[in-house]
Amino acid sequence: MTTLKPPAPAAVTGLPEFAALLDGCHEEAAPGALVVSRGGHTVASALRLRTGVPVPGSSGTLAVASGGPPSAGRELVAFADRLVRLHRAAVHAVLDQAVTRLGERTSEGTSLLNRQLVQGSVADVALALSETQDLLALPSLTAAGLRRAHADLVRAGRTVLKLYGAHSLTSEGPGPVLYVAELLGNTYLHLGSEWGDTGDGSS
Amino acid sequence: MAAAESDRTTVLRGHVAEAAAELRARGLGLELDQDPTAIDRWLDLRAVELMRSCTIPLEYVDEPIVAGPYTYDMTSCLEHVVTIEELSYGDTGFMLACPGPLMSGVTVGALGDTSQRKGYYERVAGREPTWTFFGLTEPRKGSAATELEATLVPEGDGYRLSGTKRYVGNAAFAQLGVVFCRRAPGPLGIEAVLLDTDEPGFNAEPIPTVGLRGARISHITLDDVRVEPEQILGFKTLKSTRRGLVGAIRTLQRFRPVLTGTALGLARAVLDHVQEQRPGITGTDRLRLEELRDRVAAVRQRNYQVASAIDAGRVRADHIAGVKTRAAELAEGCTLLAADLLGPGSLVTDPWLNKAYRDARAFEFMEGTGHIQRLAVFQGVYKGTFLKD
Ligand SMILES: Cc1cc2nc3c(=O)[nH]c(=O)nc-3n(C[C@H](O)[C@H](O)[C@H](O)COP(=O)(O)OP(=O)(O)OC[C@H]3O[C@@H](n4cnc5c(N)ncnc54)[C@H](O)[C@@H]3O)c2cc1C
Numbered sequence: 001m002t003t004l005k006p007p008a009p010a011a012v013t014g015l016p017e018f019a020a021l022l023d024g025c026h027e028e029a030a031p032g033a034l035v036v037s038r039g040g041h042t043v044a045s046a047l048r049l050r051t052g053v054p055v056p057g058s059s060g061t062l063a064v065a066s067g068g069p070p071s072a073g074r075e076l077v078a079f080a081d082r083l084v085r086l087h088r089a090a091v092h093a094v095l096d097q098a099v100t101r102l103g104e105r106t107s108e109g110t111s112l113l114n115r116q117l118v119q120g121s122v123a124d125v126a127l128a129l130s131e132t133q134d135l136l137a138l139p140s141l142t143a144a145g146l147r148r149a150h151a152d153l154v155r156a157g158r159t160v161l162k163l164y165g166a167h168s169l170t171s172e173g174p175g176p177v178l179y180v181a182e183l184l185g186n187t188y189l190h191l192g193s194e195w196g197d198t199g200d201g202s203s
Numbered sequence: 204m205a206a207a208e209s210d211r212t213t214v215l216r217g218h219v220a221e222a223a224a225e226l227r228a229r230g231l232g233l234e235l236d237q238d239p240t241a242i243d244r245w246l247d248l249r250a251v252e253l254m255r256s257c258t259i260p261l262e263y264v265d266e267p268i269v270a271g272p273y274t275y276d277m278t279s280c281l282e283h284v285v286t287i288e289e290l291s292y293g294d295t296g297f298m299l300a301c302p303g304p305l306m307s308g309v310t311v312g313a314l315g316d317t318s319q320r321k322g323y324y325e326r327v328a329g330r331e332p333t334w335t336f337f338g339l340t341e342p343r344k345g346s347a348a349t350e351l352e353a354t355l356v357p358e359g360d361g362y363r364l365s366g367t368k369r370y371v372g373n374a375a376f377a378q379l380g381v382v383f384c385r386r387a388p389g390p391l392g393i394e395a396v397l398l399d400t401d402e403p404g405f406n407a408e409p410i411p412t413v414g415l416r417g418a419r420i421s422h423i424t425l426d427d428v429r430v431e432p433e434q435i436l437g438f439k440t441l442k443s444t445r446r447g448l449v450g451a452i453r454t455l456q457r458f459r460p461v462l463t464g465t466a467l468g469l470a471r472a473v474l475d476h477v478q479e480q481r482p483g484i485t486g487t488d489r490l491r492l493e494e495l496r497d498r499v500a501a502v503r504q505r506n507y508q509v510a511s512a513i514d515a516g517r518v519r520a521d522h523i524a525g526v527k528t529r530a531a532e533l534a535e536g537c538t539l540l541a542a543d544l545l546g547p548g549s550l551v552t553d554p555w556l557n558k559a560y561r562d563a564r565a566f567e568f569m570e571g572t573g574h575i576q577r578l579a580v581f582q583g584v585y586k587g588t589f590l591k592d
Contacts, residue, residue, distance in 0.1 A: 040548075043551065056557050056558070057414070066551070106347070107350060165346070165568055166369075169568065170413070176413045179413055182542075182550075183550045183551065
């Protein structure tokens with residue numbers, strides 16, 4: 001299986017961009033088709049998945065359809081691999097913007113970036129991103145490994161969102177992109193899902 | 204062992220739980236998630252009645268809340284916590300979208316003189332449903348609220364108020380509220396002003412959010428709003444150093460256990476939802492569920508102690524910060540666990556779970572972030588008070 005270049009963090013700027021990149025993941029894993037999860041769900045951009053219903057909280061950019069026959073294991077693993085890389089790029093982008101934003105916000109005459117608690121959170125997220133990158137580079141990474149990487153990214157994403165304060169809860173903030181990344185993992189990479197290891201690796 | 208609840212509290216809890224059950228049975232949380240103005244269609248519900256009179260002193264209320272042999276106004280912090288926790292179990296967003304005093308009432312109670320309190324309470328307790336707001340946070344100053352920039356500039360025998368406020372619950376739908384602003388430099392130059400939203404120069408727009416849409420957080424623009432001295436809370440009765448900032452701090456300290464209850468109500472609802480959806484849950488999954496049940500129960504018990512201490516006049520900032528931050532984290536943790544335990548695709552097939560999952564992230568920010576609470580806990584550790592009961 002060939003691994004295509006993961007999206008650059010700078011490309012994951014908002015929900016429409018994320019939705020387009022998600023469609024790219026489908027296309028790479030199953031050219032000309034959409035990947036259906038083991039549970040029979042498909043999540044893609046609303047433009048691509050015209051028969052679906054809107055995903056709540058995605059401002060109409062993503063749609064979900066249910067009831068299709070699951071895709072083949074090889075396609076599912078290829079898609080899972082791309083999803084984790086997209087999720088990682090999204091968390092990376094949100095971290096980069098957080099550092100810029102915190103540098104511009106001040107309290108007691110100094111930038112919020114000078115607060116050690118803030119610095120600790122930034123470092124935790126960066127460490128998680130770095131470890132995920134190393135995990136994704138392992139030739140032996142299994143489907144279970146991908147699922148664990150997703151769980152790590154959920155935790156890192158939650159940490160970085162906190163650095164935005166209430167802005168992260170608004171539709172224009174970074175929250176929606178990470179929320180849909182989490183939802184995609186819940187649909188396609190669920191820890192309790194029965195698709196298990198297909199043994200055909202991911203990279 | 205947990206302290207036994209008084210009969211008065213148990214009766215209140217049962218009374219509120221019935222009102223909350225109605226919210227769940229009718230699926231009103233999801234309705235408000237789709238359309239936060241839908242609250243207007245449900246103003247005759249008991250949950251709304253509870254929120255409308257909650258914390259208004261009995262002397263201002265024509266028909267107080269009566270349950271069993273008891274009459275309640277929820278001016279007790281513990282009773283307020285129990286009420287909000289149970290309503291949040293019904294639906295957090297619905298509860299927050301309700302008319303009533305919410306936070307602004309506590310500020311008016313803490314700072315207002317007799318005529319200010321009378322004017323405010325009579326209006327909020329009146330026949331027409333009245334929404335209120337508590338405007339502290341600004342676009343540039345959130346955690347650093349003491350550095351707020353909205354200004355109160357003298358003009359003739361009054362003032363002009365200018366600036367912006369952000370993330371203020373219900374402001375775009377409210378009739379009146381409290382705005383914190385600066386009359387002079389420094390933390391002690393802050394004032395709390397009671398404002399009518401139909402004053403010229405007041406403008407508020409809802410901010411679309413990904414979660415807790417019922418909170419209806421709003422952006423406020425204040426453009427030379429005329430303020431009379433009698434609108435400044437405590438202007439005639441309190442020294443300027445005992446006014447604005449003191450009111451903000453007292454409101455936040457009094458309200459944090461209430462917010463803790465809000466988060467725990469949602470957390471409990473999520474865990475019960477998992478149990479309902481998977482009644483036969485076993486093995487590791489069951490242990491994970493039980494772990495969070497224990498944690499929620501423990502913070503809940505601690506929160507009642509914190510609230511009872513406030514009622515007894517003991518306001519312990521470190522303890523208050525501790526329960527708030529643990530509850531916010533637990534609410535998030537419960538929804539993450541639920542998404543795991545309810546299986547692949549649960550976030551797309553279970554709309555109730557999906558909403559709770561989006562809502563739970565809000566508690567981190569409301570009334571002070573986890574970092575800010577941790578600093579208060581640290582102060583308690585440093586002074587040797589935090590780990591003492
Ligand atoms: C649903 C909801 C309802 C709300 N309702 C109201 C309301 O009714 N009225 C109102 O006035 N406000 C309200 N708020 C706003 C809330 O009080 C603020 O979001 C909160 O105070 C944080 O401010 P901020 O969002 O600007 O984040 P910031 O203060 O910008 O924080 C950004 C990051 O920096 C960190 N940070 C900041 N200062 C420090 C420090 N000194 N040390 C370490 N870390 C620090 C924070 O922890 C956070 O991680 C509401 C928010 C939400 C989400």
